Amino acid sequence: MKLLVAGGAGYIGGVVTRLLLDAGHEVVVLDDLSTGRRDSVPDGVRFVQGRVHDVAAEVLDSSFDGVLHFAAFIEAGESVKHPEKYWENNLVGSLRLLDAMRSAGVRKIVFSSTAGVYGDPDQLPIVETAAARPPNPYGASKLAVDLALSGEATAYGIAAVSLRYFNVAGAHRCPDGTMVGERHDPESHLIPIALQVAAGKRDGLQLYGGDYPTPDGTCLRDYIHITDLARAHLLALSTMDCDADPATGRLTVPRESATGGHRIYNLGSGTGFSNREVVEVTRSVTGRPVPFEIAPRRAGDPASLVASSEKARVELGWVPQRPSLPDIVSDAWEFYRRELH
Ligand SMILES: NC(=O)c1ccc[n+]([C@@H]2O[C@H](COP(=O)([O-])OP(=O)(O)OC[C@H]3O[C@@H](n4cnc5c(N)ncnc54)[C@H](O)[C@@H]3O)[C@@H](O)[C@H]2O)c1
Numbered sequence: 001m002k003l004l005v006a007g008g009a010g011y012i013g014g015v016v017t018r019l020l021l022d023a024g025h026e027v028v029v030l031d032d033l034s035t036g037r038r039d040s041v042p043d044g045v046r047f048v049q050g051r052v053h054d055v056a057a058e059v060l061d062s063s064f065d066g067v068l069h070f071a072a073f074i075e076a077g078e079s080v081k082h083p084e085k086y087w088e089n090n091l092v093g094s095l096r097l098l099d100a101m102r103s104a105g106v107r108k109i110v111f112s113s114t115a116g117v118y119g120d121p122d123q124l125p126i127v128e129t130a131a132a133r134p135p136n137p138y139g140a141s142k143l144a145v146d147l148a149l150s151g152e153a154t155a156y157g158i159a160a161v162s163l164r165y166f167n168v169a170g171a172h173r174c175p176d177g178t179m180v181g182e183r184h185d186p187e188s189h190l191i192p193i194a195l196q197v198a199a200g201k202r203d204g205l206q207l208y209g210g211d212y213p214t215p216d217g218t219c220l221r222d223y224i225h226i227t228d229l230a231r232a233h234l235l236a237l238s239t240m241d242c243d244a245d246p247a248t249g250r251l252t253v254p255r256e257s258a259t260g261g262h263r264i265y266n267l268g269s270g271t272g273f274s275n276r277e278v279v280e281v282t283r284s285v286t287g288r289p290v291p292f293e294i295a296p297r298r299a300g301d302p303a304s305l306v307a308s309s310e311k312a313r314v315e316l317g318w319v320p321q322r323p324s325l326p327d328i329v330s331d332a333w334e335f336y337r338r339e340l341h
């Protein structure tokens with residue numbers, strides 16, 4: 001397939017791009033480098049620097065089979081302080097991307113949704129039919145795109161898959177032995193920050209909140225290995241199909257018989273780890289001290305997010321190969337040490 005990867009210079013988009021290339025697909029990356037890096041895009045891939053908002057319409061044409069859409073701002077905490085930034089980038093950008101796809105007759109999209117749409121769930125693990133109560137504008141902007149995709153699939157018969165990632169971590173090992181990992185700058189995520197402390201680059205870290213209704217009072221999250229997460233995108237693509245007007249290649253009318261539709265899958269390992277446990281695992285994997293203190297809660301953080309990925313297992317055949325947190329942290333640590341030298 002010929003695929004546009006929007007946000008392909010980022011952490012997850014960069015790894016998915018590599019897997020797509022390994023599988024023989026043709027990839028064009030569109031990224032404005034607002035948080036991504038040019039050197040995350042593998043050699044030999046056409047790279048277009050620009051925002052999805054306007055540049056997707058210039059890049060897409062009917063030769064494309066589909067789009068993988070990673071382009072977004074991703075920090076829940078920041079979104080509470082600057083909600084407008086998240087609505088404008090995440091929702092408006094996605095709507096413009098859908099407009100561009102419609103005009104070009106591109107009929108498949110895999111979208112990076114998030115566990116952040118659920119808020120505090122009524123029960124764990126979280127299934128896709130659980131109520132969505134986003135606790136921050138970031139999650140709300142992603143839920144709005146999920147809803148827009150449902151409408152687009154109903155009206156125009158496109159095939160859309162929303163993958164709701166839980167907490168993505170670790171580093172991907174490429175066939176040539178190189179590793180691709182998380183390089184957000186500034187870094188806000190727990191595991192890379194804990195590794196920076198272990199490496200002596202920070203004196204310590206703060207754990208936001210010690211009074212959550214969890215066994216040790218710190219938040220519970222479900223960590224999924226980047227390689228497992230990336231594989232799910234290829235599986236999703238392989239299950240997508242939709243009808244098109246053979247004359248124009250475009251879907252411009254509602255089509256009852258379309259084989260597309262919008263599907264949603266939770267992607268996690270199915271085990272919750274508290275923030276304190278993440279620090280303990282980091283200590284044990286690195287063999288270094290990781291001092292921390294309990295700080296006030298971060299606004300917009302739900303207490304516990306743990307996935308049921310049963311639907312992805314049954315319908316996509318997706319089974320995480322490296323679900324253990326020590327393995328995930330160990331791969332992230334190996335990548336981090338290589339980056340340092
Ligand atoms: N990292 C996680 O744990 C996690 C969990 C759930 C969902 N997600 C989602 O996965 C996707 C990728 O996350 P990531 O961790 O790789 O983040 P990232 O910041 O590394 O990647 C996002 C990429 O999108 C680009 N971008 C942002 N806005 C753009 C725009 N308007 N036009 C073009 N490019 C734009 C950035 O430059 C960056 O390269 C995001 O949509 C995020 O919401 C991530």
Ligand SMILES: O=c1ccn([C@@H]2O[C@H](COP(=O)(O)OP(=O)(O)O[C@H]3O[C@H](CO)[C@@H](O)[C@H](O)[C@H]3O)[C@@H](O)[C@H]2O)c(=O)[nH]1
Pocket residue numbers: 074075076077114115116165166167168188189190191193205206207208209219220221275298301305
């Ligand atoms: O210095 C830090 C950084 C984080 N945390 C806590 O660690 C947990 C995990 O936080 P973080 O690593 O920032 O990830 P999340 O806020 O859970 O969000 C990630 O995971 C979500 C899915 O669950 C995605 O939607 C987001 O894009 C992605 O950033 C939360 O309880 C944070 O409060 C700390 O205590 N101290």
